[in-house]
Amino acid sequence: xxxxxxxxxxxxxxxxxxxxxxxxxxxxxxxxxxxxxxxxxxxxxxxxxxxxxxxxxxxxxxxxxxxxxxxxxxxxxxxxxxxxxxxxxxxxxxxxxxxxxxxxxxxxxxxxxxxxxxxxxxxxxxxxxxxxxxxxxxxxxxxxxxxxxxxxxxxxxxxxxxxxxxxxxxxxxxxxxxxxxxxxxxxxxxxxxxxxxxxxxxxxxxxxxxxxxxxxxxxxxxxxxxxxxxxxxxxxxxxxxxxxxxxxxxxxxxxxxxxxxxxxxxxxxxxxxxxxxxxxxxxxxxxxxxxxxxxxxxxxxxxxxxxxxxxxxxxxxxxxxxxxxxxxxxxxxxxxxxxxxxxxxxxxxxxxxxxxxxxxxxxxxxxxxxxxxxxxxxxxxxxxxxxxxxxxxxxxxxxxxxxxxxxxxxxxxxxxxxxxxxxxxxxx
Numbered sequence: 096x097x098x099x100x101x102x103x104x105x106x107x108x109x110x111x112x113x114x115x116x117x118x119x120x121x122x123x124x125x126x127x128x129x130x131x132x133x134x135x136x137x138x139x140x141x142x143x144x145x146x147x148x149x150x151x152x153x154x155x156x157x158x159x160x161x162x163x164x165x166x167x168x169x170x171x172x173x174x175x176x177x178x179x180x181x182x183x184x185x186x187x188x189x190x191x192x193x194x195x196x197x198x199x200x201x202x203x204x205x206x207x208x209x210x211x212x213x214x215x216x217x218x219x220x221x222x223x224x225x226x227x228x229x230x231x232x233x234x235x236x237x238x239x240x241x242x243x244x245x246x247x248x249x250x251x252x253x254x255x256x257x258x259x260x261x262x263x264x265x266x267x268x269x270x271x272x273x274x275x276x277x278x279x280x281x282x283x284x285x286x287x288x289x290x291x292x293x294x295x296x297x298x299x300x301x302x303x304x305x306x307x308x309x310x311x312x313x314x315x316x317x318x319x320x321x322x323x324x325x326x327x328x329x330x331x332x333x334x335x336x337x338x339x340x341x342x343x344x345x346x347x348x349x350x351x352x353x354x355x356x357x358x359x360x361x362x363x364x365x366x367x368x369x370x371x372x373x374x375x376x377x378x379x380x381x382x383x384x385x386x387x388x389x390x391x392x393x394x395x396x397x398x399x400x401x402x403x404x405x406x407x408x409x410x411x412x413x414x415x416x417x418x419x420x421x422x423x424x425x426x427x428x429x430x431x432x433x434x435x436x437x438x439x440x441x442x443x444x445x446x447x448x449x450x451x452x453x454x455x456x457x458x459x460x461x462x463x464x465x466x467x468x469x470x471x472x473x474x475x476x477x478x479x480x481x482x483x484x485x486x487x488x489x490x491x492x493x494x495x496x497x498x499x500x501x502x503x504x505x506x507x508x509x510x511x512x513x514x515x516x517x518x519x520x521x522x523x
Contacts, residue, residue, distance in 0.1 A: 096504055099185050100128040101193040105343035109134045111310035115139050118493045127184060140316050149180055171255045174198050179261045185209055190504050195219045198256045201282040206267050208397040210507045212500060213283035215280060216414035217435040220280050220304055221245040222297040228438035249276025269401035286502050289414060292486040293421055293442060307495025309418040313399045321394035328390045335406040340370030343413045344432045346455050355460050357389055359467050368392055407470050412436030424484030426476035428466055430455045447479040
């Protein structure tokens, strides 16, 4: 089988697809993966057949602030080019697997006559019970219902991209789309790439969907020397260690948050490790503080290697980071900035593995200290995190998605054979 994979975004969007591509190749399938230029070295490390997206979109996004407005504008910029870029590739493949952020993917798959598996790292399927994970209002509201929020989101997506998509559909002799919010999930096999033990689903969804667990990538290359230095810092004494990262996200308060957390850790007798990420979070503080109980991790080391070292974890709430902390069995607290991070922050709180999330832009020093104290002292978080760890370790997300892709392909071939047989019988 020839499989075309499309993903874009930050590490949490790319690494699971690299794990998926590697597994598919090992099972004997031919794959082509499309990804941003900044991740080319990882595709090479896995020895994958890849294509770089002509519009180096993630680099452009990184030059801006991190918020929903910029994210949607980024989506708009790349939608039109996807038609010219991806159709010639998909025509040579049997099936398309693409993230839900590829708004043009349903139309491209339809034009090429190929099945589409539309993946998502949160419940991005319109419904009546779960609000859109992209919006910062995950908690129930008697007036602003999940259905109303989905209508609002779909309106925004239609305003941004529907004209672009319909222009390209018309150019190719295809009918016009009335509502992208309904067209995308309605013309795809929706696959949720997260743990059913960590995320939630709506049994009343009217669209075809499945879920199989998060696709952890434990094979990423890393600097062993950097890992050894970190391990030595954590193990140098019996003080517990708090880890903090904002991943690929940016906020003006990043260094102030590190300053607050270092002070809180000092008061609690904790060591403090900062995952510097793409925006050098904590670098200024580490340079000036010269604190023996602070460590700046500015190298790339997979979460599966480092998270078992720490006692508690505070992070931005990316799907991958939330799952990795859960698989490590650690109490965690989310400090979301945008997209689905508020959703995962709510799930952490709902499952009792950490306190209610605190918004990065609005949290105060006093609020942060209260939440950190709760994170450290609440023994229920540790117990619940250990219980969740066992569930997630029993899931096999990569293999589940591989099997799903094979099944969809086989079902497509069976339908085509049946349609051909019926057509021949009618002609006869």
